[in-house]
Amino acid sequence: MCPPPIGICPFIEFVVSHKKVSQTAQMNVHATEISHSHGLGQLEIRNKPKTNQFPLLKFPRVVLLECIENLDVLEIILFSLLSKRAKANAKLVHWTPLDIVLRTESPIEINLKCPIYPYREWTIEFNEEKESSEYPYFESYQTGPIVENFLFLKNNENAIEDSKQLTEHICEVFSSPVSGVDLGEESQIKWISKFQQIFRKVWIWDDVITSVETLYRVLNDVKVTDYVFLGSVAIDENFQIRVPIPAQQISIRNSYWLTLPSILNGTNSMIRLHGSKLTPKEINTILKEWKMGSKLCNLEYLEIDTVAFQDAESYTNEILKDLDWTDGNENDGRPTTVKLDGEWTDTLPQVKTVRNLTGCGGKIGSIFETFGDFEDGKLELCFYFQVWSRQN
Structure with missing residues (x-):
């Protein structure tokens, strides 16, 4: 199944803070396993009295899973980042596989789509336009029939690594592979070749490929089924290849x-x-x-x-x-x-x-x-x- 197209559920707000409450309320990423990186430590527990907190994780599993099934895509991701137990429960739901695209060029984004909701899109963007205290925050836009839901996280110096690790987390929760990735740095090629065997679409921008060895790594280790874009390469102008590029579409x-x-x-x-x-x-x-x-x-x-x-x-x-x-x-x-x-x-x-x-x-x-x-x-x-x- 795929999450229903609803807004941020009221009962999830007890765990996710859209603004910083206090320095002591900030959860250490590695210690709490809310995320795999410091950048994802932007998600915080509300510093509320216990009487105002909703004991969601204390529900019987059948009730808890029914609650999770009614969360929006971004809510599920936030919920799954709370702890190992939250993540394990989120993975128990049989989600419809998501279409996941990681974009590492500015702005760094993770784009999500669900095939049974063709007019809704979800994006996690690492942003630097606002004060640090305002992250994370949500916005929604409608362009024609398309409704876009955004979760904005602070773009700090580790945003690319944060986005890669958050992408891996989303893939695990929704049992979905990354369908597309665009790469703006040569080091990312090694990561995607180890992370996943096959992609539907890959974009590699100008001057990312700086050696024949890297070009062959792309051609041999990164399997692309549908579409591949290769920007200008900074290699010997006398170099040539005679082997085909197997993607359906190449640019x-x-x-x-x-x-x-x-x-x-x-x-x-x-x-x-x-x-x-x-x-x-x-x-x-x-x-x-x-x-x-x-x-x-x-x-x-x-x-x-x-x-x-x-x-x-x-x-x-x-x-x-x-x-x-x-x-x-x-x-x-x-x-x-x-x-x-x-x-x-x-x-x-x-x-x-x-x-x-x-x-x-x-x-x-x-x-x-x-x-x-x-x-x-x-x-x-x-x-x-x-x-x-x-x-x-």
Whole structure:
């Protein structure tokens, strides 16, 4: 089951303080096992008289579990951080697995979703906009049908480690793996490769990968099923790989190191390469292999931007060489958008000329390009190949 979409329950307030009460009331994180880090020590016990406290943990287990089942996602997390016993009881409920995404770029966040509540989202954010005494605190926002619930914790110097350890805690309580993670530091790659074997989505930002060894660790140790984004890498410009990247969708910035064999031997459905060094002859090979149907059978969208040393006409002619293409037009049913990252939609550029290929199974592969001037008279090219089917 998944927690009901309710507000902060009154009876949980006896254990979680939204403001500091006193220095002596602050719970030592390691001593009390409220959390795994000093940053999570922001959660405190209210310094209230015993007569005002609600003896929740003294309830019979069947009653206690029924109470826990009616907590909101953030309430469950706060409750489970109170003690070993609270955590053990929270784990006894058979929760619907959460979609958990850890974002370590600023702001550092843990994003949570539950599939049976598509219009509600929960976020734990490590924030530094307010005075320390105001943390932790809650806020809710509604944008259209989506309701977002935030728990703000203080972003201290250890916020990244706190977020990693809190993520591990949430995974254990809800018996859910991390579905996605974005990484802004090279050291985090080693952590995720040890913490979990498979991820649905991974984002690795510019200059995080600073060595060939780290790149191979990403490719070999971090298994990604759906989507991987790799920012610019700070490695030798002569380095190349020939092995495929197994994720369904890949987006690579400054992708000079990705070669033709890596693409031809892969099973990717979407490939976006920025700063590519693929030649027009190699792009022509990709199109021929797709048309024959022997390789690239899963390909649905290919986008390559590069810089060329020749004029647009000769570059295009080399791409289209020996391909049996036909002219396309705006009324042939080709979609004008493409879904990227499985979540957001991008509108494709409007162009005057589209060439269509027909591949195995009757699918259409539309070829189109945009051009721009680059420095020193070079040509900036963005090549698009979109696979679609005509509707009967």
